[in-house]
Amino acid sequence: MHDARRTRPVLIVLLIAAIALITLDFRDAGTSPAHVVGADVFGPVERTASAVASPFESLFHTVAGNDSGEIASLQKQNDQLRAQLSQAQLSSQEQAQLSQLLHLTSASNYKIVAATVIAAGGAYSDTVTIDAGTRAGITTNETVLNGDGLVGTVTAATASTATVQLADDAAATVGVRVDGTNEIGALSGTGSTLGAAQQLKLTLFNATAVLQPGQTIVTFGSVGGRPYVPGVPIGQVTQVTSEPGSLTQTALVQPFVDFTGLGVLGVVVSK
Amino acid sequence: MFRRIAQALSIPAALIVAVTLQLAIVNRAPLPGGAVPDLVLIAVTAIAVCTGPMTGMLTGFFSGLALDIAPPAAHLAGEYALVFCLVGYACGRVRSAITYATGERTMWTSLTIMGLGVAAGEAGKAALGMMVSDPNVTAPAIKHVLPAAIIYDLVLCPFAYWLTSVALRRPAPERAPRPEFAQVATAFRVASAGSLGAVPNLRLAGSTPAAAAPPARQEPKLRLGSARSSPSSRTYAASSTAQPTLSGGRAVKVNFDRQKVGPAHPRQLASPGKGWLRAQPAAGSPALKHRPPPKGWLRAGRPAGTVPLRRRSPGSGWLRVKRPGGTPALTGNSPRRGWLRPAKPLPTPRRKTPGRGWLRPAKPPKLSWYAKSPGRRWVRHSHSPWRSRRQRLLALVGVRR
Numbered sequence: 001m002h003d004a005r006r007t008r009p010v011l012i013v014l015l016i017a018a019i020a021l022i023t024l025d026f027r028d029a030g031t032s033p034a035h036v037v038g039a040d041v042f043g044p045v046e047r048t049a050s051a052v053a054s055p056f057e058s059l060f061h062t063v064a065g066n067d068s069g070e071i072a073s074l075q076k077q078n079d080q081l082r083a084q085l086s087q088a089q090l091s092s093q094e095q096a097q098l099s100q101l102l103h104l105t106s107a108s109n110y111k112i113v114a115a116t117v118i119a120a121g122g123a124y125s126d127t128v129t130i131d132a133g134t135r136a137g138i139t140t141n142e143t144v145l146n147g148d149g150l151v152g153t154v155t156a157a158t159a160s161t162a163t164v165q166l167a168d169d170a171a172a173t174v175g176v177r178v179d180g181t182n183e184i185g186a187l188s189g190t191g192s193t194l195g196a197a198q199q200l201k202l203t204l205f206n207a208t209a210v211l212q213p214g215q216t217i218v219t220f221g222s223v224g225g226r227p228y229v230p231g232v233p234i235g236q237v238t239q240v241t242s243e244p245g246s247l248t249q250t251a252l253v254q255p256f257v258d259f260t261g262l263g264v265l266g267v268v269v270s271k
Numbered sequence: 272m273f274r275r276i277a278q279a280l281s282i283p284a285a286l287i288v289a290v291t292l293q294l295a296i297v298n299r300a301p302l303p304g305g306a307v308p309d310l311v312l313i314a315v316t317a318i319a320v321c322t323g324p325m326t327g328m329l330t331g332f333f334s335g336l337a338l339d340i341a342p343p344a345a346h347l348a349g350e351y352a353l354v355f356c357l358v359g360y361a362c363g364r365v366r367s368a369i370t371y372a373t374g375e376r377t378m379w380t381s382l383t384i385m386g387l388g389v390a391a392g393e394a395g396k397a398a399l400g401m402m403v404s405d406p407n408v409t410a411p412a413i414k415h416v417l418p419a420a421i422i423y424d425l426v427l428c429p430f431a432y433w434l435t436s437v438a439l440r441r442p443a444p445e446r447a448p449r450p451e452f453a454q455v456a457t458a459f460r461v462a463s464a465g466s467l468g469a470v471p472n473l474r475l476a477g478s479t480p481a482a483a484a485p486p487a488r489q490e491p492k493l494r495l496g497s498a499r500s501s502p503s504s505r506t507y508a509a510s511s512t513a514q515p516t517l518s519g520g521r522a523v524k525v526n527f528d529r530q531k532v533g534p535a536h537p538r539q540l541a542s543p544g545k546g547w548l549r550a551q552p553a554a555g556s557p558a559l560k561h562r563p564p565p566k567g568w569l570r571a572g573r574p575a576g577t578v579p580l581r582r583r584s585p586g587s588g589w590l591r592v593k594r595p596g597g598t599p600a601l602t603g604n605s606p607r608r609g610w611l612r613p614a615k616p617l618p619t620p621r622r623k624t625p626g627r628g629w630l631r632p633a634k635p636p637k638l639s640w641y642a643k644s645p646g647r648r649w650v651r652h653s654h655s656p657w658r659s660r661r662q663r664l665l666a667l668v669g670v671r672r
Contacts, residue, residue, distance in 0.1 A: 129343040
């Protein structure tokens with residue numbers, strides 16, 4: 001009551017400051033210096049907290065039925081990553097054509113940097129923070145995967161941390177190829193629109209292509225391997241939906257990766 | 272002093288812990304429903320409820336800013352700062368307003384404010400995300416996430432409130448009113464409720480000694496009599512405490528037998544504003560209205576039956592027209608006529624009556640319509656109950672006129 005004269009100017013100043021921040025960040029498309037400052041300040045804090053909280057985390061994942069020790073997970077992931085990379089680079093003649101087409105460099109030019117998830121975004125955004133940054137060679141627009149398949153791409157990197165946009169995020173779109181028929185399309189995340197069910201939405205470019213449940217979706221690849229290297233498995237088609245009025249078929253894809261139980265990730269770093 | 276410093280330092284420490292827990296653990300927990308609780312929002316509401324609007328909005332702004340710029344954030348910087356700042360301010364403001372109005376702070380009102388605050392905060396986050404066209408914050412996503420998030424927040428609210436109130440416990444609440452004011456307000460409320468509204472609402476602020484006078488001062492007088500141990504007589508005395516102040520110079524009449532005290536007596540006291548117009552204190556009985564002979568002096572000189580003659584003198588028409596009808600209820604001493612027409616001075620015909628002057632010396636012209644202010648219920652424009660409710664609500668949120 002008595003301090004209304006004192007609080008109201010402060011409130012107005014704070015609101016104006018917040019709106020100014022929003023405006024600046026909106027102009028810079030979410031890459032304003034505030035995020036850099038925040039990453040520098042909160043990166044070490046999150047790293048420490050994640051180290052302290054790893055028992056709870058394993059408890060969570062035990063409850064969620066995803067029990068795995070970190071070392072065993074790393075080992076398994078190393079093996080699978082090697083297998084995937086070899087498969088991706090030696091799969092078929094289409095791969096060779098694609099490599100030529102996209103000016104992909106040879107297999108020796110890729111390197112995997114392992115990192116651990118130390119923080120995650122809120123209820124709406126599907127982003128995680130990993131504990132490796134530009135000091136480890138990670139830059140933006142690099143593919144992130146784990147032992148199961150494609151995880152996402154790096155959207156921001158500081159010296160010691162990097163932010164990964166998951167393939168499940170509503171803002172993520174991945175160029176994909178249907179394994180077997182080689183039809184190409186776009187895979188976009190659904191965010192939280194489906195509730196707890198994390199499914200991706202596939203739209204084929206070819207109007208006459210036929211989709212069937214059970215087909216595997218892999219990444220198509222981008223120029224220079226950014227933001228997605230080719231041949232990384234993503235998921236399986238679970239449900240084909242042909243919407244009336246739509247020219248092409250759409251389908252729901254169940255990803256191989258469990259986006260809520262991410263632990264150790266690998267970032268494909270170009271030398 | 273050391274305790275105050277420790278408490279002041281505990282707020283940013285708690286916020287840093289909340290932000291870290293939120294990002295490193297809570298957001299990664301695979302909770303059912305696809306939503307997670309917002310520990311920072313809960314902490315902001317708890318701190319705002321336990322301290323005040325200033326601390327609430329500062330903590331809200333800076334903790335929201337921390338959530339905005341901490342690494343995995345995908346939304347624009349400043350969104351959560353804006354929402355949490357408003358939520359912290361509103362929670363602290365409502366809390367202090369309710370404390371100011373009721374003089375006490377209870378756990379349930381605090382928890383209610385916190386619940387409303389976290390619900391508003393979650394809704395505000397979603398609304399602001401839609402406004403800045405965040406691709407993740409769409410209508411179907413909100414439909415899935417928002418209810419679950421609010422439910423998780425509400426579950427965690429009591430724990431946060433308990434923790435915060437223990438950590439920020441202090442001898443006197445920051446926004447509590449002065450204790451003597453609270454006691455006067457409570458005593459006045461009890462007195463006005465006990466006296467059936469005999470105390471006019473105009474004197475709410477304790478500006479009159481009648482409101483602050485404790486009823487215990489007059490109880491010893493009553494106990495002197497034979498019925499000193501009768502609880503019913505004491506009850507009557509308590510209900511008529513306002514009698515000396517209301518009836519002017521009249522003395523207090525103590526009636527132990529309670530025989531002459533009819534039910535009309537407190538009703539007469541209940542309307543003090545009428546006394547300034549009424550000639551007789553017992554004007555409620557219709558037999559007394561026929562009684563006053565001085566009014567005959569107006570009627571005697573009137574030629575019976577000529578109506579246009581009466582219309583010719585409009586100044587006294589309102590008195591004279593009612594007379595031939597013989598309805599005593601509409602005689603000149605009806606107060607509604609008098610105060611509705613201030614252009615016709617009411618005391619003027621009365622002063623011409625010599626009978627009144629010598630009969631009642633206790634009613635000098637000082638007590639005329641101009642000198643004595645009428646009661647509030649006669650002057651105010653609206654008798655709607657929503658008028659007083661609106662004023663109470665406005666006072667609750669801090670609007671003072």
